Amino acid sequence: MSIVIKGARPYGEGEPVDVLIEDGVIAAIGEVNVPEGTEVLDAKGQVLLPGFVDLHTHLREPGREDTETIDTGSAAAALGGYTAVFAMANTDPVADNALVTDHVWRRGQEVGLVDVHPVGAVTVGLKGEKLAELGTMAKGTAAVRVFSDDGVCVADPLLMRRALEYSSALDAVIAQHAEEPRLTVGAQAHEGEQASRLGYAGWPASAEESIVARDCLLALHANARLHVCHVSTAGTVDVLRWAKERGTKVSAEVTPHHLLLTDDRLETYDPVNKVNPPLRTGGDAEKLRAALAEGVVDCVATDHAPHAVQDKDTEWAAARPGMLGLQTALSVVVETMVKTGLLDWRGVARVMSERPAEVGNLAGHGRPIEAGEPANLTLVDPDAEWTVRGAELASIAANTPYEGMRLPGVVTATLLRGRITAREGKIC
Numbered sequence: 135m136s137i138v139i140k141g142a143r144p145y146g147e148g149e150p151v152d153v154l155i156e157d158g159v160i161a162a163i164g165e166v167n168v169p170e171g172t173e174v175l176d177a178k179g180q181v182l183l184p185g186f187v188d189l190h191t192h193l194r195e196p197g198r199e200d201t202e203t204i205d206t207g208s209a210a211a212a213l214g215g216y217t218a219v220f221a222m223a224n225t226d227p228v229a230d231n232a233l234v235t236d237h238v239w240r241r242g243q244e245v246g247l248v249d250v251h252p253v254g255a256v257t258v259g260l261k262g263e264k265l266a267e268l269g270t271m272a273k274g275t276a277a278v279r280v281f282s283d284d285g286v287c288v289a290d291p292l293l294m295r296r297a298l299e300y301s302s303a304l305d306a307v308i309a310q311h312a313e314e315p316r317l318t319v320g321a322q323a324h325e326g327e328q329a330s331r332l333g334y335a336g337w338p339a340s341a342e343e344s345i346v347a348r349d350c351l352l353a354l355h356a357n358a359r360l361h362v363c364h365v366s367t368a369g370t371v372d373v374l375r376w377a378k379e380r381g382t383k384v385s386a387e388v389t390p391h392h393l394l395l396t397d398d399r400l401e402t403y404d405p406v407n408k409v410n411p412p413l414r415t416g417g418d419a420e421k422l423r424a425a426l427a428e429g430v431v432d433c434v435a436t437d438h439a440p441h442a443v444q445d446k447d448t449e450w451a452a453a454r455p456g457m458l459g460l461q462t463a464l465s466v467v468v469e470t471m472v473k474t475g476l477l478d479w480r481g482v483a484r485v486m487s488e489r490p491a492e493v494g495n496l497a498g499h500g501r502p503i504e505a506g507e508p509a510n511l512t513l514v515d516p517d518a519e520w521t522v523r524g525a526e527l528a529s530i531a532a533n534t535p536y537e538g539m540r541l542p543g544v545v546t547a548t549l550l551r552g553r554i555t556a557r558e559g560k561i562c
């Protein structure tokens with residue numbers, strides 16, 4: 135089992151080199167001796183990166199297999215350049231016990247396109263009332279290391295404190311959907327000019343920022359690790375900076391859509407733009423880009439949220455929040471961060487692979503492209519462009535906000551432990 139990637143540029147740097155992969159591991163880089171019968175993957179000078187890691191994916195299995203399954207979601211992930219994803223716990227039944235988390239892990243391994251790491255729920259049934267058995271999920275086959283009630287906030291400060299204390303003993307992290315529910319009752323859109331004009335109840339920035347500030351204090355006092363899901367406001371960036379300066383073990387993610395899209399989109403009334411947290415202002419997006427470049431926001435996570443037509447193609451208030459993200463993430467990062475000069479390809483590797491692997495505690499992903507390292511790799515054509523068509527994406531659902539958009543950067547191959555999982559837009 136050997137493959138040679140011919141003429142790739144690791145991190146987009148230097149002259150093209152050959153990368154020999156044997157038994158799932160990078161065997162040599164540079165002038166390599168290619169054994170007889172080695173499969174050749176011609177990289178044509180394209181950019182070679184460590185396989186991407188998504189800390190925040192909704193795969194909808196079990197419960198809503200009409201919108202996504204571990205199978206179809208894994209395909210979308212591989213086509214998007216991912217080698218590992220974290221599947222959120224807001225399934226039906228909820229992933230609040232080892233039976234469900236171990237199923238998700240095993241099913242992901244059976245499909246074999248990406249490592250699907252289940253996120254365990256923090257509270258039983260995501261109800262925010264009592265802690266789930268984090269320990270049994272951590273000790274199961276899936277070895278859960280990320281816990282989250284994403285979709286809802288762990289709003290009770292005492293419960294959040296206990297969750298942080300408990301998780302630190304497990305070397306795990308609590309990923310918080312930061313939304314003070316008392317401040318977002320009935321909310322439909324970012325509280326601002328657009329929402330006022332369109333008559334939507336607002337989701338104020340402070341509903342996010344107040345929870346992030348509270349949780350940073352709780353994490354600092356518990357000496358525990360906190361991860362902030364889908365950061366969406368400029369104010370949250372300030373809170374994160376302050377908390378990090380004080381030595382809080384906090385990490386944060388931003389979604390591609392919060393980097394690119396703004397609440398100007400609401401004018402169309404198209405619920406494809408409805409998402410939690412809501413699309414914010416241009417000023418917020420600009421500050422999020424700068425924070426990601428600087429490292430105050432650690433990484434990009436998709437919050438890939440497939441929804442059925444009947445749950446999305448409705449009047450605004452009835453539509454479910456969320457949008458697809460796995461196959462468009464890299465391109466949106468190229469558009470917002472690379473083309474703008476905010477990140478080079480090393481930076482892309484950092485925010486799409488290395489940092490998320492560290493936050494999620496994955497030993498085999500987000501590793502340097504060096505001999506002896508696992509061959510979890512993504513090949514990107516930096517000069518190519520493509521047009522997004524929801525119906526052509528691998529997900530069952532088609533709710534992409536980028537429909538018809540032309541985006542830069544094409545994933546041309548993904549390798550999981552030396553096996554090609556996706557090549558030229560097709561699953562292998």
Ligand SMILES: NC(=O)N[C@@H](CC(=O)O)C(=O)O
Pocket residue numbers: 192224284285286311408409410411437439440454455456457
């Ligand atoms: N982001 C969303 O708008 N929706 C997510 C839940 C979540 O991430 O909060 C979903 O599960 O659909």
Ligand SMILES: [Zn+2]
Pocket residue numbers: 284285286311363364410411
């Ligand atoms: Zn969320």
Ligand SMILES: [Zn+2]
Pocket residue numbers: 190192222284285437439
């Ligand atoms: Zn989510």
